[in-house]
Amino acid sequence: MLYTVIVxxxxxxxxxxxxxxxxxxxxxxxxxNMMGTFIFSGSVAAIFMIVFVIMFPPTQGVVLKLTQTVTVQSINIGDQITNMLTVPDLTKLFLPGNMLALIFVAILVGIATTMTGEKGKPFADFLQAGAEIFMKLITFIMYYAPVGFFAFFAVLVAKLGPTLFESYVRTTVIYYAAGVIYFIVGFTFFAFLSGKNAGVKTFWKNVTAPAMTALATCSSAASIPVNLQAVRNMHVASEINETVIPLGTILHKQGSILGGVLKIAFLFGIFHMSFLTPFALGSTWLVAILVGTVMGAIPSGGMLGEMLILSVYGFPPQALFVIATISIIIDPLATVLNVVGNTVCALLIARLMAVKKVFIKSTVASI
Incomplete structure (x- = not known):
C-alpha cells in the first residue's frame, strides 16, 4: 500500500x-546546501569503497565465462534529460517512474503559491492539510509493516539464494561487509558532524524504521513516507525535511555509489586491467558519483548507469549481464544505504542552514 500514497x-x-x-x-x-552535502557525502562513499576494493579485490579466485550476448543501446543524454524532467501528458506525471518531473512541478506550484500572496493562502492551507493527511495515512499503513517485511524478505532470499552461491560469493561478502561498516561508521560520522554526540544519539534513535522499510521493499521511493516521518522525529525543520528527502531519493544514492565502485573494480579484475592507475581511480570516483546521483534521476537509470560504466571503459556488451547480476545481489543493502544516506544528509543540511534544533547544542538563531 505504500506505493499508493507515495505520489x-x-x-x-x-x-x-x-x-x-x-x-x-x-x-x-x-x-x-543540499547539493554540496550530496557531493560531499557521495565522495566520501566513493573513496571509502575504492579503498575497500583495493584491500579486498572482488575478483580474487573468480572465473567467469562471458558467453551471454547482450544488446547495448547508445545513451542519448539529451533525450534522457528531457525524459527526466518532462512527461507526455498530465496523467503520466503521477506515475512513480516520473518522480523527478513530479517534484519539479511541485516546486513550481509551491513557488507560484508563494508569489500569489494573500490570494494563494487558501491553496497553501490545502497543501499543508494534504501533507498532514497523507503522513497520517502512513502511520496506519505502518502498523502492518512487520508482516510485509517478513513476507517480502522470504521471497527475496528464495530469489537470490542460488545466485549467492555460484560465481558471486566473494563479491557479495565484500559489498555487504563494506556496506555494514559504512552504515555504522560512515553514517555515525555524518551524524556527529551534524550535532556531535547528541546528533549521533538522535540519528540512531530514529533510523530503524526507514532502514527496515528500505530492506523490506528494496525501493527508495516506497521508503519516502517513513523517512519523512523519521527525519521529522529528529526535529529537522519541515521545509528542509520535505525538500531534501524527496529530492535526495532521486538524486543521491550512497548505496548505489558503493555498488558502482564495486562493479567497476569487478570488471577491471575479470578483464585483467590495472585498477591502481591514476586514471582508473579518478574515473571510478567520478563515474560512481554519476551512477549514484545523476542516473538515479532517470527512469530505468540503474541500467543506464551500468551502460555508462561499459561505455566509459570500453567493456564488451557481455559485461552488462555481469554487473546487472551484481545489482540484483546488492540491491537490499544498497537500498538501505540509499535511504538512510538521505536521512543523515537532512541532519547535515539542517546544521549548515544554522537551524537551531533539539539535538544541536548550539546558540545559533533559528532562521
Whole structure:
C-alpha cells in the first residue's frame, strides 16, 4: 500500500515545503546546501569503497565465462534529460517512474503559491492539510509493516539464494561487509558532524524504521513516507525535511555509489586491467558519483548507469549481464544505504542552514 500514497505525499510535501520556506532566497540556500552535502557525502562513499576494493579485490579466485550476448543501446543524454524532467501528458506525471518531473512541478506550484500572496493562502492551507493527511495515512499503513517485511524478505532470499552461491560469493561478502561498516561508521560520522554526540544519539534513535522499510521493499521511493516521518522525529525543520528527502531519493544514492565502485573494480579484475592507475581511480570516483546521483534521476537509470560504466571503459556488451547480476545481489543493502544516506544528509543540511534544533547544542538563531 505504500506505493499508493507515495505520489500524492511527495506532491503535497514538496509543494508545502516550498510554501513554508516563503522566500526564494531561502529556497536557493537550502538547494545549494543540499547539493554540496550530496557531493560531499557521495565522495566520501566513493573513496571509502575504492579503498575497500583495493584491500579486498572482488575478483580474487573468480572465473567467469562471458558467453551471454547482450544488446547495448547508445545513451542519448539529451533525450534522457528531457525524459527526466518532462512527461507526455498530465496523467503520466503521477506515475512513480516520473518522480523527478513530479517534484519539479511541485516546486513550481509551491513557488507560484508563494508569489500569489494573500490570494494563494487558501491553496497553501490545502497543501499543508494534504501533507498532514497523507503522513497520517502512513502511520496506519505502518502498523502492518512487520508482516510485509517478513513476507517480502522470504521471497527475496528464495530469489537470490542460488545466485549467492555460484560465481558471486566473494563479491557479495565484500559489498555487504563494506556496506555494514559504512552504515555504522560512515553514517555515525555524518551524524556527529551534524550535532556531535547528541546528533549521533538522535540519528540512531530514529533510523530503524526507514532502514527496515528500505530492506523490506528494496525501493527508495516506497521508503519516502517513513523517512519523512523519521527525519521529522529528529526535529529537522519541515521545509528542509520535505525538500531534501524527496529530492535526495532521486538524486543521491550512497548505496548505489558503493555498488558502482564495486562493479567497476569487478570488471577491471575479470578483464585483467590495472585498477591502481591514476586514471582508473579518478574515473571510478567520478563515474560512481554519476551512477549514484545523476542516473538515479532517470527512469530505468540503474541500467543506464551500468551502460555508462561499459561505455566509459570500453567493456564488451557481455559485461552488462555481469554487473546487472551484481545489482540484483546488492540491491537490499544498497537500498538501505540509499535511504538512510538521505536521512543523515537532512541532519547535515539542517546544521549548515544554522537551524537551531533539539539535538544541536548550539546558540545559533533559528532562521
Amino acid at each position: 500524492p505525499l511527495i506532491f503535497f510535501s514538496v509543494a508545502n515545503a516550498i510554501v513554508s520556506i516563503g522566500e526564494l532566497k531561502r529556497l536557493r540556500k537550502i538547494l545549494m
